[in-house]
Amino acid sequence: MLVAVFYYPxxxxxxxxxxxxxxxxxxxxxxxxxxPFFTGWVAGLITDPVGFLAALADPGALWxxxxxxxxxxxxxxxxxxxxxxLSTVLSVAxxxxxxxxxxxxxxxxxxxxxxxxxxxxxxxxxMVAIGFVAMFGANGPLNRALVALGLGRVDLLFxxxxxxxxxxxxxxxxVARITAAAWEGVDASMxxxxxxxxxxxxxxxxxxxxxxxxxxxxxGATLTFLFTFxxxxxxxxxxxxxxxxVEVFVFSQVQNLEYTGAAALAxxxxxxxLGITFAYIRYERRERGSRGxxxxxxxxxxxxxxxxxxxxTRLAVAGYAAVAVVLFVGPLASMVLAxxxxxxxxxxxxxxxxxxxxxxxxxxxxxxxxxIRNSLVFAAGALALAVPMGVTVAVLTGKRARGGSLVGALAxxxxxxxxIVVGLGLLRGLVFGVEVAGWRITATGALAVVVAxxxxxxxxxxxxxxxxxSGIDRRLVESxxxxxxxRARALVDVELPIAWPGVVAGAxxxxxxxxxxxxxxxxxxxxTDSYTMPVAVQRYIGRRLGPATAMGVVLxxxxxxSFLVIERFGGFVREI
Amino acid sequence: MRLDGVSKxxxxxxxxxxxxxxxxxxxxxxxxxxxxxxxxxxLRLIAGFxxxxxxxxxxxxxxxxxxxxxxxxxxxxxxxxxxxxTMTVAENVAxxxxxxxxxxxASRDERVxxxxxxxxxxxxxxxxxxxxxxxxxxxVALARALAPGPRLLxxxxxxxxxxxxxxxxxxxxxxxxxxxxGITTVYVTHDQEEALAVSDRVAVMDDGAVEQVGxxxxxxxxxxxxxxxxxxxxxxxxxGEVLDRDGGVATVAVADGRFRVETDARxxxxxxxxxxxxxxxxxxxxxxxxxxxTGAEFLGPATRVHLEWAGPPLTLRTxxxxxxxxxxGFDPGDAHVLG
Numbered sequence: 001m002l003v004a005v006f007y008y009p010x011x012x013x014x015x016x017x018x019x020x021x022x023x024x025x026x027x028x029x030x031x032x033x034x035x036p037f038f039t040g041w042v043a044g045l046i047t048d049p050v051g052f053l054a055a056l057a058d059p060g061a062l063w064x065x066x067x068x069x070x071x072x073x074x075x076x077x078x079x080x081x082x083x084x085x086l087s088t089v090l091s092v093a094x095x096x097x098x099x100x101x102x103x104x105x106x107x108x109x110x111x112x113x114x115x116x117x118x119x120x121x122x123x124x125x126x127m128v129a130i131g132f133v134a135m136f137g138a139n140g141p142l143n144r145a146l147v148a149l150g151l152g153r154v155d156l157l158f159x160x161x162x163x164x165x166x167x168x169x170x171x172x173x174x175v176a177r178i179t180a181a182a183w184e185g186v187d188a189s190m191x192x193x194x195x196x197x198x199x200x201x202x203x204x205x206x207x208x209x210x211x212x213x214x215x216x217x218x219x220g221a222t223l224t225f226l227f228t229f230x231x232x233x234x235x236x237x238x239x240x241x242x243x244x245x246v247e248v249f250v251f252s253q254v255q256n257l258e259y260t261g262a263a264a265l266a267x268x269x270x271x272x273x274l275g276i277t278f279a280y281i282r283y284e285r286r287e288r289g290s291r292g293x294x295x296x297x298x299x300x301x302x303x304x305x306x307x308x309x310x311x312x313t314r315l316a317v318a319g320y321a322a323v324a325v326v327l328f329v330g331p332l333a334s335m336v337l338a339x340x341x342x343x344x345x346x347x348x349x350x351x352x353x354x355x356x357x358x359x360x361x362x363x364x365x366x367x368x369x370x371x372i373r374n375s376l377v378f379a380a381g382a383l384a385l386a387v388p389m390g391v392t393v394a395v396l397t398g399k400r401a402r403g404g405s406l407v408g409a410l411a412x413x414x415x416x417x418x419x420i421v422v423g424l425g426l427l428r429g430l431v432f433g434v435e436v437a438g439w440r441i442t443a444t445g446a447l448a449v450v451v452a453x454x455x456x457x458x459x460x461x462x463x464x465x466x467x468x469x470s471g472i473d474r475r476l477v478e479s480x481x482x483x484x485x486x487r488a489r490a491l492v493d494v495e496l497p498i499a500w501p502g503v504v505a506g507a508x509x510x511x512x513x514x515x516x517x518x519x520x521x522x523x524x525x526x527x528t529d530s531y532t533m534p535v536a537v538q539r540y541i542g543r544r545l546g547p548a549t550a551m552g553v554v555l556x557x558x559x560x561x562s563f564l565v566i567e568r569f570g571g572f573v574r575e576i
Numbered sequence: 577m578r579l580d581g582v583s584k585x586x587x588x589x590x591x592x593x594x595x596x597x598x599x600x601x602x603x604x605x606x607x608x609x610x611x612x613x614x615x616x617x618x619l620r621l622i623a624g625f626x627x628x629x630x631x632x633x634x635x636x637x638x639x640x641x642x643x644x645x646x647x648x649x650x651x652x653x654x655x656x657x658x659x660x661x662t663m664t665v666a667e668n669v670a671x672x673x674x675x676x677x678x679x680x681x682a683s684r685d686e687r688v689x690x691x692x693x694x695x696x697x698x699x700x701x702x703x704x705x706x707x708x709x710x711x712x713x714x715x716v717a718l719a720r721a722l723a724p725g726p727r728l729l730x731x732x733x734x735x736x737x738x739x740x741x742x743x744x745x746x747x748x749x750x751x752x753x754x755x756x757x758g759i760t761t762v763y764v765t766h767d768q769e770e771a772l773a774v775s776d777r778v779a780v781m782d783d784g785a786v787e788q789v790g791x792x793x794x795x796x797x798x799x800x801x802x803x804x805x806x807x808x809x810x811x812x813x814x815x816g817e818v819l820d821r822d823g824g825v826a827t828v829a830v831a832d833g834r835f836r837v838e839t840d841a842r843x844x845x846x847x848x849x850x851x852x853x854x855x856x857x858x859x860x861x862x863x864x865x866x867x868x869x870t871g872a873e874f875l876g877p878a879t880r881v882h883l884e885w886a887g888p889p890l891t892l893r894t895x896x897x898x899x900x901x902x903x904x905g906f907d908p909g910d911a912h913v914l915g
Binding site: 473475476478479480481482483484485486487489493494497498 | 623624625644645646647648650651652654656658660661662671672674675676717720721723724726730
């Protein structure tokens with residue numbers, strides 16, 4: 001199943017990249033690597049390694065290289081890695097204070113806030129992009145605030161900074177969530193032991209707590225790099241083709257029907273991502289366990305005594321909270337605001353436009369109701385496909401399964417392979433048809449979209465169901481089996497009822513991801529009427545911001561509903 | 577139930593090597609040994625949760641190699657009860673009856689009621705397992721394992737999670753139920769006292785091998801190896817060279833002492849013998865040694881006294897604890913020669 005819907009399509013991309021005129025060749029891939037347009041100065045290393053390294057003997061040349069790297073003159077792949085690295089640094093910088101506050105302070109709404117850190121995972125990226133456009137645009141709240149304060153306007157759109165901020169919006173909560181979990185896993189008695197041995201609180205933190213946080217921070221940073229490396233809608237909407245990453249360029253090549261070049265580039269990207277993912281999964285397996293410690297006590301947000309130290313700490317918290325509100329609430333609020341404001345203040349014109357378009361639009365126009373209907377139908381389809389797949393993979397990769405590690409790495413690969421690549425593979429593999437024993441098998445655009453969504457979403461089912469399943473005492477299963485149940489029967493009778501909240505949370509993820517999925521959909525839906533809400537947003541954004549924000553709000557409502565379901569079964573989501 | 581030359585290895589680690597065991601029909605058979613000795617692995621091989629690397633497992637005369645757990649007709653009770661949390665007590669007990677008809681032509685409900693009655697939990701059927709105490713949960717687990725009428729009952733440290741008093745009461749109840757049903761039972765425990773108290777026969781295991789099999793009394797009184805002597809009954813060990821022999825009684829030199837024990841060993845050979853703590857006496861017995869008290873533990877009915885002398889440390893169990901330097905003794909008949 002996984003082979004048919006994921007490995008086969010991705011493999012076609014590789015085949016496309018490596019087979020020219022029925023001959024196996026690395027030419028397209030080498031062509032990509034050796035072209036300064038894609039890889040910048042690294043191209044020199046590929047085409048003429050000896051001469052390149054010889055030139056490096058000159059310190060000035062080395063310095064030039066560093067300068068080229070720092071200013072982003074490193075080709076598309078280089079730029080992609082460069083922005084991913086900067087995004088990672090920014091996300092960690094913003095995520096760590098949040099982890100500190102979540103792990104070490106007690107206040108009303110802490111649990112809710114903690115659950116909210118999962119929100120970016122289910123927020124459609126195109127919607128976030130709209131939010132950032134609305135917030136940082138020429139007439140957005142940010143610039144209006146700056147003008148009101150007598151300061152000049154800043155133009156953040158189509159700059160690297162805007163992309164980085166949007167990436168931080170997505171990934172800082174991820175860093176915060178992983179780090180906070182590790183922080184809460186630090187046993188208070190270890191810190192107390194250090195203190196009683198004479199360490200000050202600072203030393204105790206540096207010697208005892210920090211080493212236990214580092215692996216979590218590294219994990220968060222790796223994931224962030226992975227996600228931002230393959231980021232597509234944000235770069236497309238906020239960077240345009242001038243600040244193109246690999247993903248965006250692959251997309252534009254697909255639109256120009258340059259399939260071989262697109263495939264070669266996609267293959268390079270996929271290999272890079274898979275390498276990082278594999279390293280991450282290996283690391284993660286090593287780090288499992290060590291739970292059930294007595295966490296350190298949390299401080300109240302309002303101190304009992306207003307000592308200078310306590311005041312300073314709280315000021316830091318308040319300052320961070322202000323930044324967080326601007327970064328995280330700002331874009332969404334701006335989007336909602338922009339959808340109901342026009343040149344003359346409050347207006348429902350944007351929503352009226354959607355309704356009107358639905359009623360009177362020509363057949364080739366993007367209709368909102370069609371988009372909503374498609375989104376929901378695809379979500380249902382993805383649900384039917386991804387939940388059984390995710391559960392199966394969770395069972396196969398359980399900690400007791402044989403070869404679980406390898407299966408796990410292979411099965412979690414969709415995490416790492418970008419939606420664009422899957423979309424491209426499905427497009428070439430299924431939509432254009434395959435010959436199997438003389439029969440030509442083709443899948444229609446809609447089916448391909450469902451498959452793409454399921455592929456993107458099932459790892460989340462695996463991630464919610466997996467911990468729930470592996471937390472189950474194996475002796476429960478063994479009891480059931482010695483009472484006469486087969487292995488499959490024990491799964492249905494004993495394990496799944498216990499892991500049910502994980503299944504539901506996973507299903508909610510599937511719905512949210514399917515509804516928000518953009519990368520693969522936009523490739524598969526181009527030129528057809530199987531467009532979804534995010535694709536509709538993207539098509540509207542080309543004309544005017546207003547209708548796009550209105551469509552974005554509709555999307556927000558649907559996504560929030562699925563978040564409510566996830567939040568209800570929040571306990572299991574923590575493991576992600 | 578029969579294990580024939582059974583070995584089990586996990587990669588380079590050997591958990592069991594060449595195990596030979598036969599459990600007779602209707603017998604209460606106990607595997608006892610320190611943690612890591614392979615007793616739980618043995619149980620898991622019998623239940624079919626794992627397959628032996630070498631050798632064969634036979635239940636009721638039939639080789640069960642490759643037979644999955646659900647077809648082995650074996651009831652298992654684990655230390656942590658392993659009750660299904662999403663089912664009520666009655667549903668737990670009835671679970672095995674989904675796959676097999678209740679024995680004796682009873683209906684499923686009748687069978688569940690019958691078993692809950694058997695374990696003194698009549699009327700608890702509607703409750704959640706979470707709402708029960710540890711002892712009650714363990715009895716539910718027992719009822720669940722027995723419900724389909726298995727031909728073999730396996731108990732894996734079923735009392736370890738319970739407090740001492742409850743443990744003694746429950747093991748008595750388990751034994752009564754076992755005798756009443758006449759079901760062949762293999763019981764795993766690390767507690768030698770428990771093993772001696774409930775079993776028809778005991779197998780003492782160490783390091784993946786069986787050291788000795790026999791009725792509790794035989795294992796206690798006549799340990800076959802040094803390990804069994806130390807593990808069962810905390811025996812005092814003596815080891816030395818035979819000086820001379822007079823008929824069936826030899827004189828053995830241990831440290832600065834000379835002891836007469838019953839053995840066929842010839843002069844010049846080395847022998848080891850053990851004396852149980854309650855058989856060492858103060859100022860009595862024909863074999864004498866002088867020792868110094870180093871500490872004492874008050875156990876209630878008796879006191880355990882630790883002593884040192886020229887040989888390895890000794891323990892003495894007595895109602896009248898001595899202090900300072902004492903003359904200890906034992907009779908030749910109380911010394912059991914090993915091997």
